[in-house]
Amino acid sequence: MGLEVMRHRDLNPHVSVDCVIFGFDNVDLNVLLIEREEGYIEENANNNAQPARGSLALPGDHIREDEKLDQAAARVLKELTNLDNIFLEQFHAFGHPNRAKNEADRQWMKSVRAEPDARVITVAYFSLVRLEMYNPKASSFAKHAAWFPVSSIPELAFDHNLIVRRALEALRNQLKNEPVGFELLPPKFTLSQLRRLYELILGTELEKRNFRRKILKKNFLVPLDEKQKGVPHRAARLFTFDKDKYESFKTDKYDFSI
Amino acid sequence: MGLEVMRHRDLNPHVSVDCVIFGFDNVDLNVLLIEREEGYIEENANNNAQPARGSLALPGDHIREDEKLDQAAARVLKELTNLDNIFLEQFHAFGHPNRAKNEADRQWMKSVRAEPDARVITVAYFSLVRLEMYNPKASSFAKHAAWFPVSSIPELAFDHNLIVRRALEALRNQLKNEPVGFELLPPKFTLSQLRRLYELILGTELEKRNFRRKILKKNFLVPLDEKQKGVPHRAARLFTFDKDKYESFKTDKYDFSI
Numbered sequence A, B: 001m002g003l004e005v006m007r008h009r010d011l012n013p014h015v016s017v018d019c020v021i022f023g024f025d026n027v028d029l030n031v032l033l034i035e036r037e038e039g040y041i042e043e044n045a046n047n048n049a050q051p052a053r054g055s056l057a058l059p060g061d062h063i064r065e066d067e068k069l070d071q072a073a074a075r076v077l078k079e080l081t082n083l084d085n086i087f088l089e090q091f092h093a094f095g096h097p098n099r100a101k102n103e104a105d106r107q108w109m110k111s112v113r114a115e116p117d118a119r120v121i122t123v124a125y126f127s128l129v130r131l132e133m134y135n136p137k138a139s140s141f142a143k144h145a146a147w148f149p150v151s152s153i154p155e156l157a158f159d160h161n162l163i164v165r166r167a168l169e170a171l172r173n174q175l176k177n178e179p180v181g182f183e184l185l186p187p188k189f190t191l192s193q194l195r196r197l198y199e200l201i202l203g204t205e206l207e208k209r210n211f212r213r214k215i216l217k218k219n220f221l222v223p224l225d226e227k228q229k230g231v232p233h234r235a236a237r238l239f240t241f242d243k244d245k246y247e248s249f250k251t252d253k254y255d256f257s258i
Helices: A003-008 A040-044 A069-081 A103-112 A160-177 A191-202 A208-217 A243-252 B003-008 B040-044 B069-081 B103-112 B160-177 B191-202 B208-217 B243-252
Strands: A011-024 A029-035 A060-064 A089-094 A121-130 A144-149 A221-227 A237-241 B011-024 B029-035 B060-064 B089-094 B121-130 B144-149 B221-227 B237-241
Touching: A011 A069, A011 A160, A011 B011, A029 A069, A029 A191, A060 A069, A069 A089, A069 A121, A089 A160, A089 B089, A121 A160, A121 B121, A160 A191, A160 B160, A191 A208, A191 A237, B011 B069, B011 B160, B029 B069, B029 B191, B060 B069, B069 B089, B069 B121, B089 B160, B121 B160, B160 B191, B191 B208, B191 B237
Parallel strands: A011 A121, B011 B121
Antiparallel strands: A011 A029, A011 A060, A029 A144, A089 A121, A221 A237, B011 B029, B011 B060, B029 B144, B089 B121, B221 B237
8 A cells, every 4th residue: 555545544534734934024924835747836836937836835634533623723733834832813715616727727626635626525624823933844745946026926726816815804904903913023113014915915105204193102112222233224223012911912902892 | 206306416425514594673683593403483472382302403505516605605594594685704613523423413414415414614603684684584494583682592403593692793793894884774663773783793881872872973964854753751862874974983983904
């Protein structure tokens, strides 16, 4: 019995999980992708070549017969990219009958799946992390794993482009209910860095002074007696989060709980 | 080939949909349940008897092999309860390995399902409607369909009590992002009626004057030159929604889009 066939035995051929991990690096909002064949990430990622359709995908795989959906998402992410201890939030199940009917996707499934023709419903999870804290390392059927800017994601396998778009919407909705996580920024940061993060998530430019006024009104930012060092432009003031105020703000903010 | 077996042929035995339909009747927040056997709803619903475990459930069934998840939810709701034209929103997939392992649930599945031992993932949908607009009428394997107050839901089949709880959370989250739908109230209503709806969704009492002050500040309510008629207590002023202001409020209100 080959390794691949062994791998199938305890997998449920009808249900999978996919993980959309967003990583912020102070400049860009990125998403973690895996490559299923050798080639693109190593050789072409820096010269704008287009990958073969379906060679890049979200980290995802079938659930095991005996595991919960949340467990499956954490296991699959760990197996394929070595990322661990990430809070994954389920946001949507995708089940269009044609979501895996593309020929390139079908070929790939025939090579690795026990029932390549079974209809697969995927339950999708998302998370937003500080990129520098997580170093992806491909394993299992992933040959490579790397961060890609959300603004220039190539064509992905299955319906994974749609899944990324819906994950971004889920992230935006989250931002409407609670302030962005302070773990995403360095311990001391400028308002421009914070604004950049909001802009990337919301997908729109925010007017500088307006942002400053509104965010300072929220009261969970502490201005420090310190400025940026070693920047080519005029050094900006550094801020930090007041964790207590931040937490109480997070809990209190029920705009419609009246 | 029996009717039941015919019914199975195009159903996917691994994935189902369940619908949590909340109905507001100016007094209570209710949820629509079906009964799979004769008995409880007709004979006992008014004398507080407990139904047999598993005889009551959310309207739900397996998806067809060729239909989208959203389509499946609308079809299943229509087939079992005759409710139609309801905006159903997917909110969570439930997939605990033991979610259908209860003996009563297993017995029932053996009687109606082609693969009663298959693990079933269910994709759950919710909606909130004005109860009087919808008159459930049971058909298919539902023998009865009726509204039950959310505050006193009996033990349901499978993990359906959990699904209702999570649907309530989804409803609460929605209420944080947008004002409650004006279709839920009569065209002219009192602030007490509106407050009652908020209280039922949030599961908590709201201080009367505070609620009045906050909700009027939102500016989408229009006080009318009219009062309630035929009430035993002092007649309260009637209000209506300013639909334009309500709509612009709904779109503008991005508390964190800054």
